[in-house]
Amino acid sequence: MRSTHPLLERLGIEVPIIQAPMAGVSTPELAAAVSNAGALGSIAIGAGTLNQARDALNKTRALTTRPFNVNLFCHAPPQPDTQRARACSLTSALIRSRRCACTCHAGGDLSQLCGRQRHA
Numbered sequence: 537m538r539s540t541h542p543l544l545e546r547l548g549i550e551v552p553i554i555q556a557p558m559a560g561v562s563t564p565e566l567a568a569a570v571s572n573a574g575a576l577g578s579i580a581i582g583a584g585t586l587n588q589a590r591d592a593l594n595k596t597r598a599l600t601t602r603p604f605n606v607n608l609f610c611h612a613p614p615q616p617d618t619q620r621a622r623a624c625s626l627t628s629a630l631i632r633s634r635r636c637a638c639t640c641h642a643g644g645d646l647s648q649l650c651g652r653q654r655h656a
Contacts, residue, residue: 548603550574557607559583564592568599577602582609 544552555562555570557578567577579596581589596604 547576549576554578554605557605559607559609562607564595564599567596567604568602571600571602571604574602576605578605578607580607582607 541552544550549571551574553570553575555567555575555578557580559580559582562579564579567579570577577596577600579592581592584592593606
């Protein structure tokens with residue numbers, strides 16, 4: 537059953553389902569299959585390296601032209617360090633793709649982490 541709702545339109549999906557972005561379990565293949573079915577597929581990249589994150593993003597993009605979600609870990613307020621730089625680099629890559637939604641694990645706030653990316 538397909539539905540029309542402003543949130544579905546904004547996400548670019550047809551089915552009101554968002555696949556959980558589970559680190560270690562959600563794969564590009566699963567995310568693409570969910571997205572190709574009209575829902576919002578998800579991959580979790582916060583537990584990997586920057587290269588693993590790029591590989592997962594590229595593989596997902598190769599498997600679907602539909603929107604998908606990318607989940608990052610943001611457990612604590614950001615501090616200027618290499619982890620923050622890595623997260624900002626990942627966020628920049630996500631925003632440039634324009635086919636991703638971005639969620640935070642455990643209630644994190646990406647606007648504090650990379651507020652400058654909001655208008656990219």
